[in-house]
Amino acid sequence: DAGVTQSPTHLIKTRGQHVTLRCSPISGHKSVSWYQQVLGQGPQFIFQYYEKEERGRGNFPDRFSARQFPNYSSELNVNALLLGDSALYLCASSLATSGSGNEQFFGPGTRLTVL
Amino acid sequence: AQRVTQPEKLLSVFKGAPVELKCNYSYSGSPELFWYVQYSRQRLQLLLRHISRESIKGFTADLNKGETSFHLKKPFAQEEDSAMYYCALRGNTDKLIFGTGTRLQVFP
Numbered sequence: 001d002a003g004v005t006q007s008p009t010h011l012i013k014t015r016g017q018h019v020t021l022r023c024s025p026i027s028g029h030k031s032v033s034w035y036q037q038v039l040g041q042g043p044q045f046i047f048q049y050y051e052k053e054e055r056g057r058g059n060f061p062d063r064f065s066a067r068q069f070p071n072y073s074s075e076l077n078v079n080a081l082l083l084g085d086s087a088l089y090l091c092a093s094s095l096a097t098s099g100s101g102n103e104q105f106f107g108p109g110t111r112l113t114v115l
Numbered sequence: 116a117q118r119v120t121q122p123e124k125l126l127s128v129f130k131g132a133p134v135e136l137k138c139n140y141s142y143s144g145s146p147e148l149f150w151y152v153q154y155s156r157q158r159l160q161l162l163l164r165h166i167s168r169e170s171i172k173g174f175t176a177d178l179n180k181g182e183t184s185f186h187l188k189k190p191f192a193q194e195e196d197s198a199m200y201y202c203a204l205r206g207n208t209d210k211l212i213f214g215t216g217t218r219l220q221v222f223p
Contacts, residue, residue: 003158004158031209033209033210033211035211035213040215041215041216042119042121042201042203042213042214042215042216043159043201043211043213044213045210045211045212048208048209048210055208055209056208056209056210058210090159092211094209096209102209103161103164104161104209104211105160105161106158106159106160107158108158109158
């Protein structure tokens with residue numbers, strides 16, 4: 001298993017545009033979480049999905065949305081891009097939604113630059 | 116408020132020296148605490164968690180509920196320990212709350 005995969009690796013957009021980021025979890029993992037990591041900061045939680053349902057949402061505007069597909073892959077969508085959306089977007093997968101020992105495995109991230 | 120604080124952005128030591136990366140947290144309840152590490156050009160990965168009480172790559176961390184701390188320690192640093200280290204907290208959901216990270220540089 002290649003682990004969590006994300007696409008694309010890098011992306012450059014201009015203000016006002018829309019972007020879709022994709023994530024494939026580890027085989028057998030049903031939960032996917034998205035994090036935003038701005039340069040110099042730690043990852044910040046955006047969403048968690050489990051069994052195609054949203055299970056958690058961080059403090060992000062409605063321009064951010066996500067969904068999970070029947071094969072447990074996930075997309076993160078960001079509308080009306082702002083310069084401040086420039087960041088590394090991380091996807092993490094885990095077996096379940098909570099509980100001790102429920103380790104999250106991170107993907108390599110998608111580097112989004114908004115000009 | 117739920118918060119993780121890592122006061123040092125950069126910690127530089129020489130090979131063989133002891134290392135302590137500080138982490139303090141704020142959480143009303145009984146959180147799980149983790150240390151994640153990111154080596155150069157690699158993805159974020161779990162180093163250790165407080166419930167495991169194990170030593171990984173010579174690193175240990177003890178949860179001190181009285182001081183709300185979860186400092187990461189290693190008695191003898193190695194050059195390959197150079198990386199970015201993040202302390203993280205998990206409450207009653209799967210959401211991880213990360214600190215801002217500490218870059219550890221180990222010089223030969």
